[in-house]
Amino acid sequence: MTRIHALRTGSVRIRPSQRERRFGGLPRVLIDTEWTEWLPIYAWVIEHSDGLILVDVGETARTSDPGYFPRWHPYYRRGVKMNVSPEEEIGPQLRSRGISRRDIRCVVLTHLHTDHTGGLHDFPNTQFLVSGPALRAAYGLTGRMSGYLPHHWPEWFRPNDINFIPEPLGPFSEHCPVTDDGSVVVVPTPGHTPHHVSVVVRTPDVTYFIAGDASYTQGLMLSRTADGVAPRARTAKATHSLIRRFAAATPTVYLPSHDPESEMRLATASTVAEAV
Numbered sequence: 001m002t003r004i005h006a007l008r009t010g011s012v013r014i015r016p017s018q019r020e021r022r023f024g025g026l027p028r029v030l031i032d033t034e035w036t037e038w039l040p041i042y043a044w045v046i047e048h049s050d051g052l053i054l055v056d057v058g059e060t061a062r063t064s065d066p067g068y069f070p071r072w073h074p075y076y077r078r079g080v081k082m083n084v085s086p087e088e089e090i091g092p093q094l095r096s097r098g099i100s101r102r103d104i105r106c107v108v109l110t111h112l113h114t115d116h117t118g119g120l121h122d123f124p125n126t127q128f129l130v131s132g133p134a135l136r137a138a139y140g141l142t143g144r145m146s147g148y149l150p151h152h153w154p155e156w157f158r159p160n161d162i163n164f165i166p167e168p169l170g171p172f173s174e175h176c177p178v179t180d181d182g183s184v185v186v187v188p189t190p191g192h193t194p195h196h197v198s199v200v201v202r203t204p205d206v207t208y209f210i211a212g213d214a215s216y217t218q219g220l221m222l223s224r225t226a227d228g229v230a231p232r233a234r235t236a237k238a239t240h241s242l243i244r245r246f247a248a249a250t251p252t253v254y255l256p257s258h259d260p261e262s263e264m265r266l267a268t269a270s271t272v273a274e275a276v
């Protein structure tokens with residue numbers, strides 16, 4: 001039977017104007033003087049008969065090393081605080097649950113921001129699925145300016161492209177199956193980043209929507225509120241509409257990476273419909 005586990009790889013604080021977009025977008029985030037509460041950084045394990053599938057690999061404790069984040073970068077100077085202990089990294093957490101690298105069929109990355117890729121070093125010889133355009137955008141000067149940290153990624157990191165097939169999955173116009181039975185699929189959820197993806201896991205009882213940062217909370221998806229770092233608010237809101245339509249047609253448990261309620265909704269299989 002397919003099961004999902006939440007692994008909390010430490011905590012992050014951001015500016016309220018990043019969680020909920022305000023007039024001005026990103027520049028507004030950089031002049032905000034408030035902080036959110038500490039928010040979880042979740043990675044996810046899908047237990048499937050084909051093997052284990054991870055969604056994202058969380059953040060690393062090395063973020064507290066001086067100079068880990070580029071000091072010249074305004075977002076890292078002003079916009080974010082991480083708190084990750086070595087035991088909270090994904091590798092140690094999997095080992096303490098008796099899970100070895102060899103048990104993992106593949107790792108899907110929703111996007112390439114630091115708090116979703118910090119644990120990469122623990123997965124050599126593992127198959128990764130990443131949006132090709134997202135990967136190309138992360139390298140080079142524009143990638144660095146956007147806050148990507150590809151210089152911290154392991155030498156061996158050569159992920160496979162997510163190849164979407166142009167067949168709809170509910171309101172999503174394309175999808176990419178991850179398992180042979182088609183019960184685990186990737187769908188495009190652009191907005192937070194231009195090539196952001198989410199992972200849909202169908203089980204006999206409910207469908208789980210592992211949303212990455214498609215929205216920071218379920219409430220913000222339902223109210224179609226873009227975040228403060230999304231390049232285009234309109235794209236994020238269009239994705240929120242698709243997710244709402246998906247969840248209206250199929251009992252769906254919605255699991256964003258930084259929603260303090262995600263773990264509780266997972267444990268109790270609370271669906272989006274129950275919250276509407």
Ligand SMILES: [Zn+2]
Nearest residue numbers: 111113192213
């Ligand atoms: Zn992100």
